[in-house]
Amino acid sequence: MSVKPRAIHFGAGNIGRGFIAPLLSQSGYHVVFTDVDKDLIDTINEEKSYGVHILDTNGTEDGEKEVQEIIHVKGVLSTGNDLIREIEHPKLKLITTAVGLPILDKIAPALAKGIKARRAAGGGTINIIACENAIGATAQLAEKVRKLLDGQDAEWAAQHVGFPNCSVDRIVPPFNPEEHDAESELDVGVEEFFEWVVEGPSLKGEKPGALDVPIDGMTLTDNLAAYNERKLFTLNAGHAIVAYLGHLKGLQTVDESIADEEIAAVVRGALHEEAGAALCRKHNFEEKAHGKYIEKIITRFQNAAVKDDVVRVGRQPLRKLGRGDRLVGPARMCTEYNISMRHLPRGIAAALLYHNEEDEQSVEMRKAIEEKGLEKYIVELTGFEDGSDIHKEILKSYAELNGSKKVA
Numbered sequence: 001m002s003v004k005p006r007a008i009h010f011g012a013g014n015i016g017r018g019f020i021a022p023l024l025s026q027s028g029y030h031v032v033f034t035d036v037d038k039d040l041i042d043t044i045n046e047e048k049s050y051g052v053h054i055l056d057t058n059g060t061e062d063g064e065k066e067v068q069e070i071i072h073v074k075g076v077l078s079t080g081n082d083l084i085r086e087i088e089h090p091k092l093k094l095i096t097t098a099v100g101l102p103i104l105d106k107i108a109p110a111l112a113k114g115i116k117a118r119r120a121a122g123g124g125t126i127n128i129i130a131c132e133n134a135i136g137a138t139a140q141l142a143e144k145v146r147k148l149l150d151g152q153d154a155e156w157a158a159q160h161v162g163f164p165n166c167s168v169d170r171i172v173p174p175f176n177p178e179e180h181d182a183e184s185e186l187d188v189g190v191e192e193f194f195e196w197v198v199e200g201p202s203l204k205g206e207k208p209g210a211l212d213v214p215i216d217g218m219t220l221t222d223n224l225a226a227y228n229e230r231k232l233f234t235l236n237a238g239h240a241i242v243a244y245l246g247h248l249k250g251l252q253t254v255d256e257s258i259a260d261e262e263i264a265a266v267v268r269g270a271l272h273e274e275a276g277a278a279l280c281r282k283h284n285f286e287e288k289a290h291g292k293y294i295e296k297i298i299t300r301f302q303n304a305a306v307k308d309d310v311v312r313v314g315r316q317p318l319r320k321l322g323r324g325d326r327l328v329g330p331a332r333m334c335t336e337y338n339i340s341m342r343h344l345p346r347g348i349a350a351a352l353l354y355h356n357e358e359d360e361q362s363v364e365m366r367k368a369i370e371e372k373g374l375e376k377y378i379v380e381l382t383g384f385e386d387g388s389d390i391h392k393e394i395l396k397s398y399a400e401l402n403g404s405k406k407v408a
């Protein structure tokens with residue numbers, strides 16, 4: 001039996017293979033992926049390793065791009081008893097997820113079942129961290145899991161299962177193995193930059209507030225709310241605006257879209273003058289440092305080596321238009337600080353105009369706009385009152401953008 005500490009990662013997709021598993025593996029954990037995709041799990045078990053291509057480095061001394069080998073990985077289906085046995089495993093220390101926010105509902109039952117089995121087997125303390133793009137994703141998961149536990153199981157979980165929130169940042173775009181001479185279809189391409197910030201005080205273990213086996217590259221904080229809002233309301237807000245305006249102009253990638261001067265002006269306005277101003281007020285960020293953080297993110301969007309897809313970045317527009325999410329969230333924060341807005345409403349309008357027959361939420365959104373009427377639907381989605389300044393701005397932008405290639 002391996003003596004290594006173990007970690008289970010839910011979702012062997014882009015961010016799982018390209019970011020979380022590499023950090024876990026490089027820090028000495030034996031990584032077990034769990035996923036609903038049987039073919040993917042079978043491939044992981046056949047190949048047991050894969051490469052992470054760092055898309056934007058100048059490469060190694062011999063001119064080759066850097067490829068990090070992630071070895072000795074294993075896979076189990078997320079729908080069966082193998083997963084429960086993995087959660088019982090005495091060496092298990094950590095469970096992470098990167099499945100998408102709406103999927104947390106679906107994995108909660110397996111987690112609850114696994115926690116019950118772990119208690120019955122006399123297992124030790126573990127931490128569960130949801131690495132999803134949302135404020136308080138782990139707290140949302142914890143609530144779903146706790147609802148499924150009672151009596152001694154609930155008491156045991158309260159003592160022995162930590163649920164820290166986190167903020168997770170690395171752009172992992174769609175990857176074509178053939179274009180990169182990849183050896184395995186499991187290979188993945190990532191930007192070099194990454195940031196994983198975890199709520200330290202919620203970690204349980206031998207030393208409260210820390211992991212028993214620390215992870216190189218993970219930062220612990222006691223002020224996660226500020227990191228979480230800074231990342232979601234800057235990187236993801238800007239990303240979404242670039243993607244929706246780029247899509248309206250018929251552009252396909254993020255780097256092409258941010259190269260468009262009109263789009264870049266809207267993004268800079270939204271991030272510096274609006275979301276950024278509100279974030280600085282709320283979290284006391286130093287304006288100059290926050291300005292640099294924004295510009296660094298814009299250079300990440302401009303990175304042609306990453307070539308991200310506007311359809312990936314724009315996926316699930318209704319989730320992105322959620323009240324606490326990347327577009328409406330910062331706009332609501334601006335209204336709290338009486339910051340007037342022109343650019344965030346343009347991003348919200350572009351999201352409402354996102355038309356992609358292959359995206360279920362885009363189809364649902366268009367149907368709702370037709371049935372309910374745009375004015376009412378904006379109120380329902382955003383909570384902004386009919387006739388308020390921001391409501392008027394969204395309507396104005398929607399009318400200007402609709403059918404036009406001019407976006408600023």
Ligand SMILES: NC(=O)c1ccc[n+]([C@@H]2O[C@H](COP(=O)([O-])OP(=O)(O)OC[C@H]3O[C@@H](n4cnc5c(N)ncnc54)[C@H](O)[C@@H]3O)[C@@H](O)[C@H]2O)c1
Pocket residue numbers: 010011012013014015016034035036037040078098099100101103106107131132133168169170171172173
């Ligand atoms: N790609 C990025 O740049 C990036 C960066 C930061 C955060 N994120 C976040 O990470 C999460 C995953 O994004 P991604 O880009 O890796 O998506 P992805 O689609 O590449 O991966 C998601 C994986 O989850 C699996 N999955 C779906 N339902 C499941 C279930 N019930 N049980 C187990 N596995 C299941 C899918 O089969 C897939 O392999 C999202 O919340 C996203 O917002 C993504």
Ligand SMILES: O=P(O)(O)OC[C@@H](O)[C@@H](O)[C@H](O)[C@H](O)CO
Pocket residue numbers: 133168169170171172235236239240312313314315
């Ligand atoms: O994953 P989503 O759909 O919430 O958002 C799309 C992108 O903005 C996102 O995946 C970024 O690439 C990522 O958040 C970078 O850290």
